[in-house]
Amino acid sequence: MENLALTGDHEQIDRCLRALAQGHGIWRSDLVDRLKGEWSPLQRHWNINLASGLEAVRNIVWSNLIGYIENLYPRRAHRPVSPEDVDWSKEVAEISFNASTKREAVVLRRSSLQQRRDWLLLKYGRDRSASMRSLQRILDEAIEQIAERMVKVAAGAASSPGVSVELATPPRPPRQGNSLAHLVELSGELQQALNFVRDACKAQNRIFYTSDLLVTLLDLPGKRAAQCFDEATHIGQAVSIREQLAATLGDDRHHEPFVPFTWLERSDVQLAAEYAISDGRLVVSELHLLLAILDSDSATNRWLQRLLREEYPQVRAVAERHRHNGPTVVNSPTPDGLW
Structure with a gap:
């Protein structure tokens, strides 16, 4: 029964995240209303106080999304994953949700998902060999990982103290800093x-x-x-x-x-x-x-x-x-x- 409940929760979160990426993303004006209604699973998992106002709600949604996006790790079946692959997956996910803090992305705040993808292709398409299909695949993979981790966090998936639920994410290499x-x-x-x-x-x-x-x-x-x-x-x-x-x-x-x-x-x-x-x-x-x-x-x-x-x-x-x-x-x- 517990596995069935978690599966249902995963599907709900997946659906909400896909809807959140549409339209203006986190910059949509009806964000609070959506979280009160059909996106309530996100409100519940992130424990958002909807009475705190649109700006505060948007900040909480943004900070949660960025936290999960920072731990994304692309899966490649036929070749090793490079640092460039990781950075590109994070970039696509941030732009898809309209959550990027880069100065050049400010112009996207009132854009649709399609317009944001057009912007990515225009800016990076040649360097990344990107296409609409690859951008959708990256977003699908990001949503799958975020939903999976949200469910694990809510369920207390790490049964042993001190074990991180981010087991799929490879550890970051140590800083090559000063030897002293x-x-x-x-x-x-x-x-x-x-x-x-x-x-x-x-x-x-x-x-x-x-x-x-x-x-x-x-x-x-x-x-x-x-x-x-x-x-x-x-x-x-x-x-x-x-x-x-x-x-x-x-x-x-x-x-x-x-x-x-x-x-x-x-x-x-x-x-x-x-x-x-x-x-x-x-x-x-x-x-x-x-x-x-x-x-x-x-x-x-x-x-x-x-x-x-x-x-x-x-x-x-x-x-x-x-x-x-x-x-x-x-x-x-x-x-x-x-x-």
């Missing part, structure tokens, strides 16, 4: 705060997201990361960002299970360590980590880009300036005040 990165550590205050959040995720059996990283930075007593957002945009922006991310993280209905990790196994922390080394330091500060998040390809960073729009580059510029000119971290674990 393993000597770098997080500042005392930063590591204590991040360890607390990681332990909480483990206790809840919830995967640790980049959003957890950013919320932790915004909550640190020194407020150096929060200051970057407020200075680049307006007072209160950091609080708003923190509240929106915390609300999403607080929803426990669609999170994947916890996967054990060390901090230097994360690519963003590795990048932050490289920034620290380039500054002649062996301790990662919250600004190093903020810059690494802003330079990452995470769903959280894409969400920030979409939220802040033209103000987004200013956040990085302010963080970069404070990185070099701001005060050092008081609670440094090193005797010479390195941060």
